[in-house]
Amino acid sequence: xxxxxxxxxxxxxxxxxxxxxxxxxxxxxxxxxxxxxxxxxxxxxxxxxxxxxxxxxxxxxxxxxxxxxxxxxxxxxxxxxxxxxxxxxxxxxxxxxxxxxxxxxxxxxxxxxxxxxxxxxxxxxxxxxxxxxxxxxxxxxxxxxxxxxxxxxxxxxxxxxxxxxxxxxxxxxxxxxxxxxxxxxxxxxxxxxxxxxxxxxxxxxxxxxxxxxxxxxxxxxxxxxxxxxxxxxxxxxxxxxxxxxxxxxxxxxxxxxxxxxxxxxxxxxxxxxxxxxxxxxxxxxxxxxxxxxxxxxxxxxxxxxxxxxxxxxxxxxxxxxxxxxxxxxxxxx
Amino acid sequence: xxxxxxxxxxxxxxxxxxxxxxxxxxxxxxxxxxxxxxxxxxxxxxxxxxxxxxxxxxxxxxxxxxxxxxxxxxxxxxxxxxxxxxxxxxxxxxxxxxxxxxxxxxxxxxxxxxxxxxxxxxxxxxxxxxxxxxxxxxxxxxxxxxxxxxxxxxxxxxxxxxxxxxxxxxxxxxxxxxxxxxxxxxxxxxxxxxxxxxxxxxxxxxxxxxxxxxxxxxxxxxxxxxxxxxxxxxxxxxxxxxxxxxxxxxxxxxxxxxxxxxxxxxxxxxxxxxxxxxxxxxxxxxxxxxxxxxxxxxxxxxxxxxxxxxxxxxxxxxxxxxxxxxxxxxxxxxxxxxxxxxxxxxxxxxxxxxxxxxxxxxxxxxxxxxxxxxxxxxxxxxxxxxxxxxxxxxxxxxxxxxxxxxxxxxxxxxxxxxxxxxxxxxxxxxxxxxxxxxxxxxxxxxxxxxxxxxxxxxxxxxxxxxxxxxxx
Numbered sequence: 044x045x046x047x048x049x050x051x052x053x054x055x056x057x058x059x060x061x062x063x064x065x066x067x068x069x070x071x072x073x074x075x076x077x078x079x080x081x082x083x084x085x086x087x088x089x090x091x092x093x094x095x096x097x098x099x100x101x102x103x104x105x106x107x108x109x110x111x112x113x114x115x116x117x118x119x120x121x122x123x124x125x126x127x128x129x130x131x132x133x134x135x136x137x138x139x140x141x142x143x144x145x146x147x148x149x150x151x152x153x154x155x156x157x158x159x160x161x162x163x164x165x166x167x168x169x170x171x172x173x174x175x176x177x178x179x180x181x182x183x184x185x186x187x188x189x190x191x192x193x194x195x196x197x198x199x200x201x202x203x204x205x206x207x208x209x210x211x212x213x214x215x216x217x218x219x220x221x222x223x224x225x226x227x228x229x230x231x232x233x234x235x236x237x238x239x240x241x242x243x244x245x246x247x248x249x250x251x252x253x254x255x256x257x258x259x260x261x262x263x264x265x266x267x268x269x270x271x272x273x274x275x276x277x278x279x280x281x282x283x284x285x286x287x288x289x290x291x292x293x294x295x296x297x298x299x300x301x302x303x304x305x306x307x308x309x310x311x312x313x314x315x316x317x318x319x320x321x322x323x324x325x326x327x328x329x330x331x332x333x334x335x336x337x338x339x340x341x342x343x344x345x346x347x348x349x350x351x352x353x354x355x356x357x358x359x360x361x362x363x364x365x366x367x368x369x370x371x372x373x374x375x376x
Numbered sequence: 377x378x379x380x381x382x383x384x385x386x387x388x389x390x391x392x393x394x395x396x397x398x399x400x401x402x403x404x405x406x407x408x409x410x411x412x413x414x415x416x417x418x419x420x421x422x423x424x425x426x427x428x429x430x431x432x433x434x435x436x437x438x439x440x441x442x443x444x445x446x447x448x449x450x451x452x453x454x455x456x457x458x459x460x461x462x463x464x465x466x467x468x469x470x471x472x473x474x475x476x477x478x479x480x481x482x483x484x485x486x487x488x489x490x491x492x493x494x495x496x497x498x499x500x501x502x503x504x505x506x507x508x509x510x511x512x513x514x515x516x517x518x519x520x521x522x523x524x525x526x527x528x529x530x531x532x533x534x535x536x537x538x539x540x541x542x543x544x545x546x547x548x549x550x551x552x553x554x555x556x557x558x559x560x561x562x563x564x565x566x567x568x569x570x571x572x573x574x575x576x577x578x579x580x581x582x583x584x585x586x587x588x589x590x591x592x593x594x595x596x597x598x599x600x601x602x603x604x605x606x607x608x609x610x611x612x613x614x615x616x617x618x619x620x621x622x623x624x625x626x627x628x629x630x631x632x633x634x635x636x637x638x639x640x641x642x643x644x645x646x647x648x649x650x651x652x653x654x655x656x657x658x659x660x661x662x663x664x665x666x667x668x669x670x671x672x673x674x675x676x677x678x679x680x681x682x683x684x685x686x687x688x689x690x691x692x693x694x695x696x697x698x699x700x701x702x703x704x705x706x707x708x709x710x711x712x713x714x715x716x717x718x719x720x721x722x723x724x725x726x727x728x729x730x731x732x733x734x735x736x737x738x739x740x741x742x743x744x745x746x747x748x749x750x751x752x753x754x755x756x757x758x759x760x761x762x763x764x765x766x767x768x769x770x771x772x773x774x775x776x777x778x779x780x781x782x783x784x785x786x787x788x789x790x791x792x793x794x795x796x797x798x799x800x801x802x803x804x805x806x807x808x809x810x811x812x813x814x815x816x817x818x819x820x821x822x823x824x825x826x827x828x829x830x831x832x833x834x835x836x837x838x839x840x841x842x843x844x845x846x847x848x
Contacts, residue, residue, distance in 0.1 A: 052414065054844050055389050056437020056539040062481070063528055063538075068521035070512050080512065084386045088489045088511035090833060091382050118413070121679045127413040131383025131393030163434050167418045171677065207437060207539055264550045264757035289537035291529035298536015298543045299550030303430055305540075311431075316424035318542070361552035361756055 044221040045108040047101055047144065048083040048154075051128050051137045052164045052174055053115025056207040057155040058085050063290060064210035076218045081108050095132055102143040110220060111148035111194075113141055113177060116157040116164040117187040120173035127172050138187055141177070145188055149195040150220050152203055153177045154213060159202035159234065160308035161186075176202075178234065181309040201225060202234035206305035211287050212239045233308060235281065244277035244295075244302045245331075247285035256350040257343045258358035263318070267358025269301045271327055274318045278331040280304035299361075377404065380825055383411075385836060387486040387511075389438045390843025392803075394815075394836065395685070398825050403832070406812070406819035408803045410688040413661075416848040417675045420793035425451060425762050425785050428793065432781070433540045435795070436845045438481070440539035441474040442774035443845075446781040446795075449770030452546035454785055457760035463548015465746045466534055466756060468632045469561075470544060471772070472739050472746075473530045475631075478775035479702070479732045480527075482840045483576075483607075484509070484520040487729065490833045491610050501610045508603065516575075516603065523571040529564050533557050547758030555752040565744050572736055578602025584737040588712040590617070590720060593730065604733050608726075616725040617717070619822065620835035622814040624722045625696055626704035627801070629780070631773035634742055635709040639693065643719070645708065650771060650780070655796065656690040659683070659805035667692065667808070670782040671767065673794035687847045690804040690813060691796045699723060699814045700777025700801045701839060702731035711738075723818075725838040732775075732840070764788045774798050776840045797845035815839060 050058070062069055073079070080086060082097045089097060100106035117138050118127040125136025133140070145151050153159040153176060160181050164174035176186045178200040184190035186200075193199060201220075203212050216236045219225055231240050248254065253268035260267035269275035277285075280302050284294045295302050303317050304310045315321040321328050330339050353365040383393035395407040416435050420428055428447045433440040445467060452459065459467060488509035496502045508516045531538035534551060543550045553561070569581060577584050578600045587593045594612060597605035611617065627648065630637030637648040654667035661684045663676035678684075690697070698704075703723055706714040713734060717727040763785065770781040777798030784792045804813035815836065822831050 050391065052412065054434055054437040054440070054539075056434070056440060059437040059440075059481075059539055062485075062521060063525045064521075065525045066522070068518045070517050070521065074513075084384065084391070085389070086485065086512055087386055088493070090386050091384065094384055094386060121677065124679075126679050128391070129411050131385060131391045131409070131411050132381055133384075134381075163419050163431065164415060167415050168422065171418070172413070172415050206434060262757075262759050263545050263547065264552055264755070266552075288532065290525075290532035293532030293536045295536045295542065297532075297551075298534075298541055299552070300536060300542035303542070317427050317430040319424075362554065362753055 044078045044110055044217070045081045046078060046110045046112055046217070047081045047108045048112040048114065049137065049140065050084050051113070051115035052118045052172065053155060053157040053162060055085065055114065057114050057213070060207040061210045061213050064214050065291070069210070069214070072214060073217070076221055078217055078221050091132055098140065098144070101147060102140065104147050108148065110150045110152060110217065111144050112152045112154050113158050114154040116162045116174040117141065117177065118164060118172050118174050119187070120171060123173065141187060145192070145194065147195070150198065150225065151177065151194045151200045152216065153200050154203055155208050156204045156206045156305060156308070156310065159204045162206070163311045166311040179308060196224070198225060198227065199234055201230065201236060204233070204235050204306045205282060206310070209239065209284070209287060209289060212236065231281065235306065239283045239287065240281040240306065242281070242283040242286060244280040244282050244284045246283065248277055248296050249285065250296055252354060253358050255346060256354050257347045258350050258354045261359050264299055264361040265359050266361060266363065269296065270320065272320050273301050274303065274316070274320050275301040276304040276329060277302040279329060280306055282306045382832065387489065388837060388841045388843060389436070390846070392836070392841060392843050394819070394832070396819065396824050396832070401823055401825050401828060403819050403822045403824050406816045407685050408805060408813060408815050409686045410803060410843050410847045412843065412847055413677070413687040414844065414848050417793050417795060420790050423790050424788070425454065425790055428783070428790065429542055429545065435848045436842060437539050438478055439474070439774040439776070439779070439842055439845055441470050441535070441541065441544065442772055442779050444541060444544040445471050446770040446772045446779050448544045448546050449772060450768040450781040450783050452768070453770060454766035454768030454783065455546055455760045455762055457546045457758055459546070459548035460755045460758050462552070462750055462754050462756045463758065465750055466549035466551070466553070467544055469530065469743060469746050470535045470541070470549070472632060472743050473528065473534070474538065475775040476736055476739055477524055477528055479736055480520065480524055483729065483733060484516055486840070487837050488607065489514070490830050490837065493830055495829050499610070499613060501606065501613065505606060505610055508606070519575060523568065526564065527568040530561060533561060545757055547760060549756045552756040553750050553752060558747055558750055558752065561747045562744065565740065565747065569740055572740065576603050576733065577737065578605060581737040581740060584734065589716045590713070593713060607729065611726045611729070616834060617727065618721050618724060619831060620725040620818045620838055621722040622699050622818040623697060624718060625698045626707050627693055627698040627700050627778055628705045628708040629771040629773050629778040631705060632739070632742065634739070635705050638708040639698065640704070640707045645710070650769065652694040653780070653796070654692055656692060656807040658690065658808045660686055660689050662689065670780065670794040670796055671769070671784070673782070675794070686805045688800055688804055690807040691801050692807060697804060697811060697813050698801060700798045701728060702735050702775070703728045704777060705773060706731045706734060725834050728838040776842055777801060795848050797842065797848060799839070799841045799843060799846040802839045803841055803846055
């Protein structure tokens with residue numbers, strides 16, 4: 044599978060993240076799965092005219108490629124000119140290159156939430172950059188390529204959302220496409236591959252015991268559950284961050300800070316401070332999406348009243364102060 | 377005289393275009409264009425102050441943590457909050473991990489592949505370098521990517537993930553390291569040290585850190601089987617110690633408490649005074665006006681401005697362009713090896729690369745000390761209150777140089793947020809006086825155009841540019 048990769052209104056962090064792919068070297072991993080970069084802006088040797096020639100040949104349909112990977116929001120401004128990003132050396136808007144290339148791609152992959160839904164660039168008040176995703180304006184279908192766009196493989200844009208994307212989300216999706224193909228059944232309604240978006244960030248969270256008992260962190264660096272006070276959206280965000288560790292053993296929650304739902308369209312403007320949980324009458328308004336609110340409130344009250352001292356005390360400090368009790372043989376009651 | 381436009385410049389972070397006026401195959405004048413506008417300074421206005429911690433890392437996927445650290449410092453300045461001892465150590469470790477990983481990525485993936493180009497076939501070193509450093513397929517990539525990923529496992533412990541963490545807070549870090557994890561961090565550092573000593577240097581970090589002159593460095597490299605010596609051999613053959621000289625004015629904000637802040641110009645070191653920084657918008661597609669200190673700066677788009685040629689502002693220090701980066705840091709810190717380079721031939725492609733790799737040798741042992749100094753059980757994050765009205769500045773060093781954030785808060789919201797990134801300094805355009813930026817100066821006189829060797833490529837990449845930061 045030949046991959047052509049372009050970057051625009053983003054930070055390049057999805058490529059930097061992808062290079063962390065483990066355990067094998069990313070290049071070995073992809074090569075042995077039959078995947079090669081026809082051109083990648085951070086990795087290929089071809090520069091200047093050499094690179095423009097490859098892109099022009101692809102855009103004219105003279106050089107075959109399979110997958111178009113775009114990283115970064117599409118900047119259509121000012122006034123529809125695309126001048127906020129004219130691709131270097133070409134004098135042409137990057138949006139125009141993407142439209143031309145997408146016509147010849149078997150698959151189009153939006154790498155990261157910017158590319159999928161518009162990102163921070165689309166969240167400047169009034170959106171002066173006229174930024175959008177490839178096929179979405181935040182939650183609304185449309186974007187640069189339009190709601191009806193289908194690539195040569197008969198699929199809409201595949202949105203590998205995340206800010207940044209986990210290397211495994213990108214590598215596994217590309218390998219799925221190369222080895223078996225991707226169908227509509229592999230994607231959710233925001234176009235995200237279910238191979239990672241079929242889970243919630245909450246699944247496998249190392250703070251789960253604190254969640255169960257609603258033993259909440261009160262300040263940054265506390266060990267407790269981050270949902271009640273510190274803005275965590277792990278119970279609503281679609282991704283497998285706590286099942287598929289980041290950088291060996293990490294995740295946002297393991298790092299001690301809230302999930303800000305970076306795989307969701309529109310996460311950039313939540314309507315409240317990122318690190319605070321908005322509440323109504325003392326109850327968080329962003330409760331788990333698939334649970335009736337009354338149940339949640341009732342369960343929370345019950346579990347709070349049953350919280351063991353160990354869990355309650357450890358929730359509000361940055362290192363455990365009460366160790367789990369040890370059951371001794373014959374000594375139990 | 378003819379003009380050529382070179383771009384896209386890949387293997388830099390982000391998009392870059394350079395226009396060159398040529399006469400008889402030599403560059404007479406260079407114009408550096410950062411062709412992508414991002415608008416982060418506007419995104420931040422009106423937000424809750426601490427939201428900056430979630431927003432600014434997304435400016436850059438390669439200096440993500442440096443952006444976080446600058447914001448945390450600026451917010452801490454506004455709050456009057458000092459991080460705890462553990463918090464400071466953690467922040468040092470997280471920042472150093474990113475900076476060293478970036479140095480490694482730059483050398484192996486961005487910079488060295490140009491030496492594998494067919495244009496150098498026939499040079500005595502070419503076959504070996506091509507086998508090792510050819511883009512994507514060279515044998516070094518298969519070793520360096522796992523080494524890099526292994527080193528970045530430090531981030532899994534210290535910052536949750538990389539890039540884009542929220543662990544760095546004004547009071548320190550959200551992530552308290554346990555006694556057991558401290559052992560794992562030391563093991564991970566040993567693994568990376570082993571890679572550097574075996575593959576990159578072919579010697580101990582201590583021996584590399586003690587090299588005190590260019591002659592000693594070249595004598596050390598002679599016949600040594602490792603990647604840094606291989607670069608030095610090719611660089612000496614191509615005369616890269618005398619190519620890519622800019623104005624030899626250097627600035628550093630100071631890093632980790634290990635390398636001091638300061639400036640260096642014409643052989644004289646001086647104290648750093650942030651008050652004399654100003655940004656000029658003459659050549660940028662931004663509204664005209666007198667140069668402004670970033671605490672009073674503005675970013676207003678003027679897309680059809682006549683005479684402008686980039687989205688990048690021109691920061692100036694006391695009215696002069698300055699070069700930032702590992703070379704600047706080490707010259708300001710007075711490291712004898714880099715002082716020797718700069719005294720002999722000024723800043724150069726070779727000096728910039730040597731400075732970066734020297735930092736790998738100098739900073740990794742410091743990281744081992746910081747991990748050992750962590751006190752599990754003591755607090756990692758100090759708590760404080762955000763005032764409704766305040767100002768703050770955060771000045772740090774990213775891998776590629778000095779990064780500054782200046783913010784003001786009014787009625788509990790961000791009123792103004794201005795950023796000067798390292799490549800904004802290095803790749804700045806002409807200012808109102810017509811003075812070109814550091815890269816624009818460094819390219820003058822180089823061979824370019826049809827049939828020229830890839831010298832321009834080496835000089836541009838020697839600055840390790842990050843364009844997405846530049847245009848934030």
